[in-house]
Amino acid sequence: MSNEVDVIVIGLGPGGESVATELAQAGLEVVGIDKHLVGGECPYYGCVPTKMMIRAVDLLQEGRRISGMAGDSVVTADWTPVAQRIADEATDHWDDKVAVERLEDAGVRFVRGHGRLVGPRQVEVDGEAFVAKRGVVLNTGTEPGVPPVAGLDETPYWTNRDAVKLEQLPGSLIVIGGGAIGAELAQAFARFGVRVTVLEVADRILAPEEPEASAIVTTVFGDEGIQVLTGVTIESVKHAEGQFSVEVGDQVLTSEKLLVAAGRRTNLEDIGLDAVGLDPQARSLDTDEHMQVIDGLWAIGDITGKGAFTHMSMYQASIASKAILGAAASADYRAVPRVTFTDPEVGSVGMTEKQARDAGLNVRIGSADLASSSRGWIHKAGNAGLIKLVEDSGEGVLVGATAVGPSGGEILSALTVAVHARVPTSTLASMIYAYPTFHRAIEDAVKDLSS
Numbered sequence: 001m002s003n004e005v006d007v008i009v010i011g012l013g014p015g016g017e018s019v020a021t022e023l024a025q026a027g028l029e030v031v032g033i034d035k036h037l038v039g040g041e042c043p044y045y046g047c048v049p050t051k052m053m054i055r056a057v058d059l060l061q062e063g064r065r066i067s068g069m070a071g072d073s074v075v076t077a078d079w080t081p082v083a084q085r086i087a088d089e090a091t092d093h094w095d096d097k098v099a100v101e102r103l104e105d106a107g108v109r110f111v112r113g114h115g116r117l118v119g120p121r122q123v124e125v126d127g128e129a130f131v132a133k134r135g136v137v138l139n140t141g142t143e144p145g146v147p148p149v150a151g152l153d154e155t156p157y158w159t160n161r162d163a164v165k166l167e168q169l170p171g172s173l174i175v176i177g178g179g180a181i182g183a184e185l186a187q188a189f190a191r192f193g194v195r196v197t198v199l200e201v202a203d204r205i206l207a208p209e210e211p212e213a214s215a216i217v218t219t220v221f222g223d224e225g226i227q228v229l230t231g232v233t234i235e236s237v238k239h240a241e242g243q244f245s246v247e248v249g250d251q252v253l254t255s256e257k258l259l260v261a262a263g264r265r266t267n268l269e270d271i272g273l274d275a276v277g278l279d280p281q282a283r284s285l286d287t288d289e290h291m292q293v294i295d296g297l298w299a300i301g302d303i304t305g306k307g308a309f310t311h312m313s314m315y316q317a318s319i320a321s322k323a324i325l326g327a328a329a330s331a332d333y334r335a336v337p338r339v340t341f342t343d344p345e346v347g348s349v350g351m352t353e354k355q356a357r358d359a360g361l362n363v364r365i366g367s368a369d370l371a372s373s374s375r376g377w378i379h380k381a382g383n384a385g386l387i388k389l390v391e392d393s394g395e396g397v398l399v400g401a402t403a404v405g406p407s408g409g410e411i412l413s414a415l416t417v418a419v420h421a422r423v424p425t426s427t428l429a430s431m432i433y434a435y436p437t438f439h440r441a442i443e444d445a446v447k448d449l450s451s
């Protein structure tokens with residue numbers, strides 16, 4: 001078998017798997033390389049197992065809400081079916097046999113190993129050399145980032161990769177990091193009865209989101225008994241006699257387990273960037289609108305720094321495939337949607353108010369409280385939420401929006417269309433919103449738009 005092929009894909013996360021499959025199905029000779037599991041972080045350690053946990057805790061929480069609204073309930077949480085479902089259904093016990101077969105059935109030649117660029121269009125995998133006539137696609141993704149806290153490295157802390165493999169829950173957990181991953185896992189474990197503390201260095205959790213969204217989730221966390229400490233400096237971490245001690249300012253917090261969810265580190269070291277004239281210390285790779293980094297080299301997914309989401313990786317994969325096949329497609333990042341699957345969900349798209357103001361736009365803001373909307377009021381238990389719209393008033397279109405609430409991520413779809421398609425806010429004001437839906441609160445937020 002010749003090692004000279006059309007395209008080599010290093011890293012088979014969601015985007016890499018997709019680009020390799022599309023190109024092979026289009027008739028190109030493709031080699032796909034992964035050192036771990038085909039499919040990457042999302043199916044084995046990220047989106048899918050964590051959303052299975054969240055599905056379970058949503059059921060528990062709805063059960064707990066029966067009281068006072070539909071009778072009485074006694075909810076007994078049991079982690080066993082959650083752990084089983086993640087192992088059996090989501091991850092095949094962290095075995096990618098099915099994904100490898102799917103890839104090979106599509107015509108991709110799969111090589112397991114560490115891929116590294118050794119020159120333009122040249123790749124080595126554990127000593128074996130490959131040449132790509134058209135070029136190489138990088139999709140090497142991320143690893144959990146670990147903050148430089150004294151003592152942390154010497155402790156048996158968890159990352160998301162340990163958290164999704166848990167068979168038994170601890171009694172108590174400190175979560176370092178109140179971003180989307182930390183917040184989702186903190187609430188999931190807390191609703192299963194774990195005593196959870198979240199430590200966040202920024203002045204609020206979910207810091208990239210609108211402050212109003214952070215405030216709602218912080219209040220809900222407080223109501224559910226999750227301790228949230230923001231603006232903290234973590235001085236040191238120790239582990240002794242089965243217990244973690246985390247020194248935060250002048251207090252020492254203790255817990256049975258410690259979860260580090262403090263951002264992600266891109267896998268750009270040791271992939272031979274210097275062999276093609278790129279900075280080996282780069283934290284992300286700049287691409288043009290066709291995902292090309294330099295001639296014959298494309299990058300997609302988390303390593304491009306455009307949003308660490310599965311949908312971003314897949315979107316960029318489709319653009320890179322088209323570019324490699326000679327069709328025109330350009331990446332447009334104005335309407336990137338993102339959802340934090342806490343309860344309430346936080347869905348957002350495009351710019352926050354601050355980003356829009358910092359960009360020098362003339363901004364109008366409109367918001368509506370979801371709890372006091374018709375549907376929110378009917379829903380009652382668990383109805384916290386809001387819609388917040390950011391309008392470029394010069395253009396009369398939305399440039400950003402946030403939907404917090406039950407199904408916040410689903411409400412977001414309408415707002416994503418509005419931002420993506422530049423639907424005039426006058427059109428949003430004149431359309432009909434079904435009664436009594438949660439998304440009907442968008443109409444109130446549109447009416448509220450003001451400078």
Ligand SMILES: Cc1cc2nc3c(=O)[nH]c(=O)nc-3n(C[C@H](O)[C@H](O)[C@H](O)COP(=O)(O)OP(=O)(O)OC[C@H]3O[C@@H](n4cnc5c(N)ncnc54)[C@H](O)[C@@H]3O)c2cc1C
Binds near residue numbers: 012050114141313
């Ligand atoms: C806990 C958690 C929850 C998440 N939830 C969501 C969610 O709900 N929605 C969402 O959109 N996103 C979510 N994400 C983010 C999502 O998982 C990533 O954005 C997604 O996996 C896309 O990543 P990627 O394509 O860049 O590559 P990755 O998925 O990171 O995969 C990279 C692949 O490259 C391989 N690799 C790396 N270096 C080499 C090398 N040198 N040679 C060979 N192979 C290599 C790795 O083994 C891996 O398989 C979540 C992430 C986490 C951690």
